[in-house]
Amino acid sequence: MGFENNDKAKGYWRENLRLVLGLLAIWAGVSFGCGIILVDVLNEIHFMGFKLGFWFAQQGSMYVFVALIFVYAAKANALDKKYNVQED
Secondary structure, eight states, rough: OOSSSSSHHHHHHHHHHHHHHHHHHHHHHHIIIIIIIIIHHHHTETTTTTTTHHHHIIIHHHHHHHHHHHHHHHHHHHHHTTTTTOOO
């Protein structure tokens, strides 16, 4: 199970890095943006009895992080199949 050539390996890691950085940007945006920067605006909205900004700061960013783990796993498997380096 290896890459056919060096160009395929570079392409794989380029796409993988782009995926990781994109997902990290989403997580940072949710945790930092919704939990800190936009907290006053979001606190005007109530969610399950809590102010939305407080909810994002306490639990929402963790739920997004767990969801992003599943998104990464699915997209990484698809990337592995695309470059023919999937596990059997």
